[in-house]
Amino acid sequence: MTKTIIKTEKLCKTFSSGGIQQHVLKNLDMNLIQGDFTIIMGSSGSGKSTLLYAISGMDKPTLGIVDFAGENIAALNNDQLAIFRRKNCGFVFQQIYLLDNMSVLDNILTSGLLVNNNKRELVKLAKDLLIQIGIDENAWSKFPTQLSGGEAQRVGIVRAIINNPKVIFADEPTGALNSLASDNVLDVFTHVNRDGQSIVLVTHDMKTALRGNRIIYLKDGVICGDLQLGAYTENDPIERHEKLRIFLAEMGW
Numbered sequence: 001m002t003k004t005i006i007k008t009e010k011l012c013k014t015f016s017s018g019g020i021q022q023h024v025l026k027n028l029d030m031n032l033i034q035g036d037f038t039i040i041m042g043s044s045g046s047g048k049s050t051l052l053y054a055i056s057g058m059d060k061p062t063l064g065i066v067d068f069a070g071e072n073i074a075a076l077n078n079d080q081l082a083i084f085r086r087k088n089c090g091f092v093f094q095q096i097y098l099l100d101n102m103s104v105l106d107n108i109l110t111s112g113l114l115v116n117n118n119k120r121e122l123v124k125l126a127k128d129l130l131i132q133i134g135i136d137e138n139a140w141s142k143f144p145t146q147l148s149g150g151e152a153q154r155v156g157i158v159r160a161i162i163n164n165p166k167v168i169f170a171d172e173p174t175g176a177l178n179s180l181a182s183d184n185v186l187d188v189f190t191h192v193n194r195d196g197q198s199i200v201l202v203t204h205d206m207k208t209a210l211r212g213n214r215i216i217y218l219k220d221g222v223i224c225g226d227l228q229l230g231a232y233t234e235n236d237p238i239e240r241h242e243k244l245r246i247f248l249a250e251m252g253w
């Protein structure tokens with residue numbers, strides 16, 4: 001049986017600048033399922049990142065409800081939101097915000113210690129996760145500047161999942177990577193999703209979108225398409241690619 005993890009009701013976000021109001025999200029109703037790898041697509045400026053920030057508590061909506069695991073986070077103040085995010089959300093951005101003066105392991109532990117003060121347990125978990133995603137021991141004491149972009153992003157994913165978040169939110173996580181590094185990072189997302197991790201990922205890239213099992217398409221601040229694509233497999237059938245291609249063509253992508 002499916003379980004909802006995030007539900008929005010009449011979600012609105014309006015930006016005002018210079019006396020001009022821009023309605024970016026318009027009464028948006030959406031239901032995200034626990035364990036899904038949901039992809040958000042849409043043309044540039046359609047409101048994808050704004051939606052991601054609103055449902056993850058990174059930004060407050062102007063109006064509406066964001067029910068996140070039973071709590072309306074739209075009603076929380078900034079301090080409450082910060083605590084909520086720390087406990088429930090993991091973030092992966094195109095720009096990898098690792099701390100340059102800390103080792104790979106310490107970057108992850110710094111994030112983990114915000115929620116769990118059992119350092120011994122955290123070190124073991126961090127090392128297990130790093131091994132799982134193919135970052136071997138000789139890289140653990142390196143500094144971020146000594147890593148490739150793909151390695152740094154994989155470390156960024158471990159940092160995002162160290163606190164066992166209910167949802168990982170990713171905004172163009174492979175946007176700055178070459179094809180091989182991008183594949184490695186996508187493999188990590190696939191791996192953690194198969195372990196039950198809910199993921200919501202914004203992308204413009206079809207190869208990235210194929211890793212999701214559901215594609216939500218935004219146009220001008222509303223959902224205009226919602227495709228159940230089925231789970232990604234290593235020998236991904238061409239029919240699945242076609243299904244996505246046809247859907248995107250219908251959306252005018």
Ligand SMILES: Nc1ncnc2c1ncn2[C@@H]1O[C@H](COP(=O)(O)OP(=O)(O)OP(=O)(O)O)[C@@H](O)[C@H]1O
Binds near residue numbers: 015042050
């Ligand atoms: N903090 C802000 N202040 C004012 N306007 C904003 C702000 N954030 C976003 N916008 C505007 O909201 C609209 C939607 O932006 P958003 O980044 O959500 O789009 P997007 O679909 O993610 O675009 P892209 O694919 O180009 O990243 C844009 O017109 C943008 O200029």
